[in-house]
Amino acid sequence: DIQMTQSPSTLSASVGDRVTVTCRASQSISSWLAWYQQKPGKAPKLLIYKASSLEGGVPSRFSGSGSGTEFTLTISSLQPDDFASYYCQHYSTYSVTFGGGTKVEIK
C-alpha cells in the first residue's frame, strides 16, 4: 500500500505570507496527486489535480509541483479565506490514499 506523509501537521502564518506544504509518497506515484482544502464542518474542495493542474475557479495564488515521491502545495500570498486544513491525496483506479493533513492557522 502507498502511504502519503504530509508536513508540517500544523503551520502558523500571517496574511500575505508565502506558505508551502509538503507531501511525500512511500513509492513513486508519477503525478497522480491532488490537493484539497477543508474548512471546519465543510466538505473538502479540490484545488489541484495531477500534481500541478489548477482546478477551475481556484485562485491562482494556489500552485502545486512535484512528481514521483515529493510534492508541494504553495500559497503565494496567504489570504484570510485560506486558513483551513489541506490534504494531499494519491488517486488511481485501484486505490486512494490521503495524507494526514496540514492545518494552516493564524499566527
Next chain:
Amino acid sequence: QLQLQESGPGLVKPSETLSLTCSVSGGSVRSSDYYWGWIRQPPGKGLEWIGNIYYSGSTYYNPSLNSRVTISVDTSKNQFSLKLNSVTAADTAVYSCARGAVIGRVTPYDHWGQGTQVIVSS
C-alpha cells in the same frame, strides 16, 4: 448542478451493520464518465478512503476495511450505498460520498456530499 446527499442512521450499535445511501441529483450514476466513492473522517482526525465503485460494477476498497465493506449502486433510484459490518467505536466518523471523473484515467473527487455523522455506541 450535481448534488450528493448522504442519508442513514446517525447511531449504530457495536457489532451491527452501518448502512448509508448517497442520493445523486443533477447527474446519473449510470454514466460511464464517472465513479463514486465513500470517505470518512473520525472526530478531529484526517480523511480516510473507504472505497470506490465504477460504472462497470467494479469495486475497490481500502485494504484495512476490505473484509467489512460493500459498496453498491441502485440505478433505478440513482443512488449508491455503503455497508460496513461489525462496527466498533473506531468506526465513529463523518461519512461522505463523492464523485470523480474517468477521462482516459481517473481524476480525483470533484464533488462531495455534505457528510453525515455516524456514532457507534450502545
